[in-house]
Amino acid sequence: MTVDYLELYKIPQTKYSLERIRLPEVRIVNGREFPAAFQLNLNGEEYDNSKVHELLKKFSESGTFTKLIEDHGAVVLRDLVESSDDSKAGEIADLIKTVESNRGHVEFPQNGTLTTRTRVGHNLYTANKKASPDSRLLQHNEYSRFKKFPVTLVFTILDYTAEGGETPLVHGAELYNYAIKELPNFVEKLSKEGLAFRRDFWPKIATKERPALWNHEVTFGRNIKPEDSLEVQKQKVEEIAKEYISDNFQWTPEDDLIIDSYAKAVKAFKGEPLIFSSIPAFASRYDPKDPSITFGNGDKFDFEDLTKFLSITDKLEYKHNWKSGDIAFIHNYQVSHGKLPFRGGKRSTEVGMWDEAQPNRSLQFVDYVV
Numbered sequence: 001m002t003v004d005y006l007e008l009y010k011i012p013q014t015k016y017s018l019e020r021i022r023l024p025e026v027r028i029v030n031g032r033e034f035p036a037a038f039q040l041n042l043n044g045e046e047y048d049n050s051k052v053h054e055l056l057k058k059f060s061e062s063g064t065f066t067k068l069i070e071d072h073g074a075v076v077l078r079d080l081v082e083s084s085d086d087s088k089a090g091e092i093a094d095l096i097k098t099v100e101s102n103r104g105h106v107e108f109p110q111n112g113t114l115t116t117r118t119r120v121g122h123n124l125y126t127a128n129k130k131a132s133p134d135s136r137l138l139q140h141n142e143y144s145r146f147k148k149f150p151v152t153l154v155f156t157i158l159d160y161t162a163e164g165g166e167t168p169l170v171h172g173a174e175l176y177n178y179a180i181k182e183l184p185n186f187v188e189k190l191s192k193e194g195l196a197f198r199r200d201f202w203p204k205i206a207t208k209e210r211p212a213l214w215n216h217e218v219t220f221g222r223n224i225k226p227e228d229s230l231e232v233q234k235q236k237v238e239e240i241a242k243e244y245i246s247d248n249f250q251w252t253p254e255d256d257l258i259i260d261s262y263a264k265a266v267k268a269f270k271g272e273p274l275i276f277s278s279i280p281a282f283a284s285r286y287d288p289k290d291p292s293i294t295f296g297n298g299d300k301f302d303f304e305d306l307t308k309f310l311s312i313t314d315k316l317e318y319k320h321n322w323k324s325g326d327i328a329f330i331h332n333y334q335v336s337h338g339k340l341p342f343r344g345g346k347r348s349t350e351v352g353m354w355d356e357a358q359p360n361r362s363l364q365f366v367d368y369v370v
Contacts, residue, residue, distance in 0.1 A: 015045050016052065019038060019040075024321065027316070029073065035076055035318065036071075036074070039078035040052065040055075047082050049081075053095065060100070061102040076320070077099075085158055089158060092325070092327065094121070096327060099329070106357045110218040110353055112245045113218045114200070114202075116211055121350075124351070126351075127351040131339070138283075138313075139168070139170050139278075139281065139337065140278035140337070141332055141336045142332050143332075144265070144276050146263070147245060147246065152330065152354040153330040156326060157349050158348065159324050162344055164340060166319040166321050166322070167337060167349075168318065168339075169317065169318045169319075169330065169336070172275045173334060175274070175336075178312050194264045194295070195296055196261075197278075198293070201256065201258055202219055203257075204256055220240045220257070223236045223239070246260065246261035266369070273368045280309075
């Protein structure tokens with residue numbers, strides 16, 4: 001498929017321009033390339049960070065960027081900084097802010113994460129910092145099991161010298177298109193019953209297996225003050241849980257936090273059905289005797305169906321091979337993500353989350369019943 005992006009999307013230009021590039025092994029989903037990608041062209045000029053911001057501001061406030069990410073599910077921007085390395089975190093974070101804020105988006109507060117994160121720039125945090133290089137993170141839409149979730153995820157790797165470690169992305173519409181043909185009964189039940197998640201756990205005291213305390217900034221502790229008593233801390237945690245996560249929470253006698261949640265997993269974005277879930281990430285540790293994830297009515301998954309669903313998900317992955325300084329904007333409603341193992345070199349991922357200032361989900365992103 002050949003698309004004249006300059007004409008179709010009216011890509012703005014200043015002294016600099018954004019030049020369309022085709023990434024290896026892109027997928028075509030409902031007739032559209034996934035993902036779309038652009039690199040900065042200086043057009044013979046010297047590099048000037050302020051001019052990059054000027055270009056991105058025009059790109060964003062014109063509505064072009066929003067149309068691109070909604071149409072293509074993800075947009076990769078390349079070469080926006082010179083000689084990217086870990087020292088460029090603040091510079092990258094500011095460029096991301098220019099794109100997101102100039103299309104009416106605001107920071108989405110991270111709550112309920114199952115790992116700790118460290119802020120490295122404006123609304124930019126470390127991701128998977130403590131995950132071992134040989135670990136694999138399976139597909140999930142960010143916070144899809146919670147009450148609230150961001151519309152946009154932004155990933156960047158500032159210094160990428162590792163072997164492997166690609167970021168696999170799956171477009172939920174393509175996943176739906178395949179799954180409805182190969183697992184029609186599974187998808188139909190999923191659309192009607194939704195998903196139930198049991199026993200998400202945040203300890204009061206960290207362990208090696210559970211390092212994310214409930215009082216951390218990106219779990220439930222963003223409003224906690226050092227002088228707060230335990231009871232006041234727990235009240236503030238409950239407020240975050242009720243607003244962002246789930247009403248179904250409880251405290252153990254040891255003051256650990258346990259949450260159950262429910263979510264619809266078959267959605268439609270602008271009329272196109274898709275799957276929006278964390279099934280693969282939770283199914284990787286699926287225990288049929290005592291599962292932490294089931295259909296919303298409590299029915300357990302058929303193991304063959306679950307295995308088939310995971311197989312379909314795997315074969316639909318676009319695997320992004322990073323270049324240092326790449327910024328990948330991911331439309332979280334439509335696209336799930338994961339992480340592949342790597343060895344040697346550097347691979348330090350940063351993540352930011354953004355949302356519409358006045359979310360329009362009721363019109364654009366709705367539950368879908370087969």
